[in-house]
Amino acid sequence: MRPRVYFIVLLLLIPLQASLFNPLSLAGIKPDLGLALLFIIGLIAGPAEGALAGIAMGLLQDIGSASVIGLTGITRGLVGLSAGLLGRRVLDFRSPSNSIFLAVFSLLEGVFIAVFMQVFYGSVPFFGLLAGRILPQAFYTGLLGFAILQLMSRRNFIAALQRRTPHKEL
C-alpha cells in the first residue's frame, strides 16, 4: 500500500478507536480495531510491510494512550510480521481460521503487556486482567476482523488491494 494510505489509516485509528467504537463497548470491552487492521495489512502486504506498519501503529498508540513508548510498538511489529508470514499460506481470506489467528495474536499481545506490567510495575492482577479484559477483547477483536474480512472479500476489495500491493518478503 502507498505511504499516504498508511498515513491516513494511522491518523484515523486513534479517534476511531477512542470515540466511535464506544457504542460497541460490552462491559467496558472494545474490539481492537488497530490490531484487526494490522492483521489484514500483514496478510495482504507481507511480513516486511506488516512489521513496519505494526511498529508505526504501535508507537502511535503508545503515545496516544500515555503508555510506555515502544511497548505496543514491539508487540504490534511482531503481530504485523507474523500476520505477513501467515499471509503466504492464506488462500481464502473469508475463512474463519483467520479470525482465530487474529484472536490468538490479540491474546498473546495482551498477555505480553500484562506480564511486562506485572514485572516492572508491580502487582497488576494478571489473572483478573486475563479473564476480565484480555480474553474477551481477543474474542471480540477476532469477530471484528472476521466481519471486516467478510465485507472486504464481498466487495472484491482484497483482490484489488492484492493486485496493487506486492507481497514483500523479509
Next chain:
Amino acid sequence: MTRLPAQRKKLFFFLSLFVLLFWLVTVQVRHGRFTFMEKPVLAVAGLFERVITWPFKTTVSVGKQYVFFVGAQRENRQLRDENDRLLLENAVMNEILLENERLRDALEFKRLHPPASIMTQVIGKESSPASSTITINKGSRDGISAGMAVISAEGVVGRIQTVLPGTAKIMLLIDPGSTLAVRVQRNREDGLLEGKLRHCALKYVSYYADIQEGDLLVTSGLDGVFPKGLAVGTVVKVTKHEANAFQTVVAKPAVTLSRLEEALVLTQ
C-alpha cells in the same frame, strides 16, 4: 568488502528496529515515561476525533431531542408544579443559610469556599493492559493545566496528564502511573493509593492497621492536589501475610469509570 544480500540487509534493519524499541522501553522503565511526543500526536488525533464524531453525535442528539419532545408537554406541567414547591423550599433554605452564616461568623469559623471547577465532557476512552486514560473536550483555552484534579458526582476520577488548547487527557485513578494520598474514613488511617488497571491498591499499610472490607477511602488532602474528604473508593479485599510488614489492600473506585460521561476539573 563483500556486499550483504538484500534479504540479510532487511533482516538486519528489522532486528535493529526491534532492538531500538527494546532500548526505548528499558530507558522508560528506569527513568519514567517519555511525554515529549504526546502533544503533537494528540493535537492531530483530537482534530480528527472532533471531525469524525461530529456527525455521529449530532444524529444521536437530534434523535434524543425528538424522543424527549413527545413527553415534553406532560413533563412541563409536572415541572411547573415542582417549581412552585421548590420556590417555597428555596425561601426556607435561604433563611437557614443566612442563619448558618451568622452563626459561623459568630464562632469565627473559616468560611469554606467550594473549589472553582470546569464541567467537561468525555470524548474518548483509551484502555489497554498498560494504561487507562480518557480525553475531555476542554483544554488550556478553558484554564485547564496539567496536574489538576478531576472528579465527578460520585468521587475522584483522576488527574490531568496532558493539556492541549481544546482537549486534555486524564490519567484515571486505575492507571498504573496514578498515585493518590487517601485516608480510611472510619479510623483516619493514611495510605497511598496506586492504580492497578482493574482496581486500586492501598500501599504501605502497616500489618497492624485496622482496615476492613467495606471501608470507605477518601482523599486526605496531603498531596496538595485533591481537596480533603472526596470519596475515592471502597476496600474490597484485605490480605495479611505474617512474613510481610505491610498488608495488601485492594479497593474499588467510587466512580464507575467505564460509564463516565461528564467530569469536573478542579481549577483551584
